[in-house]
Amino acid sequence: MVQAEMVEATEFQALSNKYNVSGVPQTTINDGAANIVGAVPESNMLAELKRIMK
């Protein structure tokens, strides 16, 4: 149920633009339901997932 994809931002510019990537790393979940810039501790990631996966 969970897929994690490392996306090289400069190779996939269109996708980076779509999600307004301005700093890396940026974690985008489910087509922009959540966008988190910077490192994400596991507890924060879990909180974000709980927020968007209702």
Place this chain on the structure above:
Amino acid sequence: MTTLLNADVVKQIADAFAPMKESVHILFFGEKEDCVYCADTQQLLEEVVAISDKLSIELYDLKDDADVAAKYNVDKAPGVVIAAKDGDTVSDFGVRFAGIPSGHEFTSLIQDILLVSGRDSGLSQDTRDFLKGLKEPVLMQVFVTPT
């Protein structure tokens, strides 16, 4: 052919791979046209796979092998799936790379291989419980740059 990894780097990776217990299978998806980094990515992965007999790789084309790409939900080239392999059974752990894993991301690639080989996400029980109950798929895309 010039290698991408020099002898020192190969030695470091071999040391990192030494404790690997379980096998890891890499699926590489390239594309014949308009893929600037496909050839380099393929070569890089082949050099990494050659370092350990616990590693194997299969090469696919995003268009010619559209069925395999769809099965693994791969839509970019170069696309890389880092999967587990037990006997002939390949298990998808959901780990993907889109684009060349060079620079800092080369370290991520090596760490992902070790993580999949260990067969343990290392996540907390809270996170595991939540993920087990998921009804809809989650796609996390981490945008990075190689430098």
